[in-house]
Structure formats: structure tokens, C-alpha cells
Amino acid sequence: MVTVDAKGLFCPEPLMMTQDALKKNPGEQVVVEVDSATPRDNILRLARRKKLNATVDEKDGVFTITIG
Template sequence: MIEVDARGLSCPEPVILTMNAMKKGGSESIKVTVSNTVARDNICSLAKKRKRTATAQRVGDDFVIEIA
């Protein structure tokens, strides 16, 4: 599993980091941690566009998105 820590970053940075992880890892699962709802929503949309599933959950003050 590839882990991306994008906490504290504003869009489009978390999306770019996630896209890079998708390219690097191929079909490997990815875990992305972000600190705002906009980044969460944008990463979930990216996963859907790439025909991958994304599940997001709140963990403390952050959101953890798992992309399969």
C-alpha cells in the first residue's frame, strides 16, 4: 500500500500527489490522509474518474481515503 500524507495542503496539491502515487503504483492500493473536505471530495472524484473505488472516513481532525 502506498501512503500519501497531504495534511495541511490545499488543492490541487493533494490531488497531484495522489495522481503521482497512482502512476507510480499502478493498481496498488493507496491511502491518502488530508485535512479538509475539499481535498477529500476531489480525491474521491479522481478515483472515480480512474475507475477505482475510494472510501473516506474521518479520523480525528483528518480524513483518510483508501483507494483500491
């Protein structure tokens, strides 16, 4: 499992970090933490485009997106 901490960052940086993690770790589960709805939505769209399963949980304003 690969974890990407993108809290406090604004798009497109969280999206680019997620793309990089997926590319460098094919087949591995990637967990991304963001604290804004815009990167959450963009990362979920990226997962759909790549036909990857993605789930999102929210706790205390932090979205945890699990891909793969």
C-alpha cells in the same frame, strides 16, 4: 500499500500527489490523508473518474481515503 500524507496542504497539491502515487504504483492500494473537505472531495472524484474503488474514514478532523 502506498501512503500519501497531504495534511495541511491545499488543492491542487493533494490531488497532484495522489495522481502521482496512482501513476507510479499501478495496481497498489493508495492511502491518502488530508485534513480538509475540498481535497477529500477532489480525490474521491479522481478515483471515480478512474473507475477505482475508494472509501473515506474521518477521525479527529483527518480524512483517510483508501483507493484500490
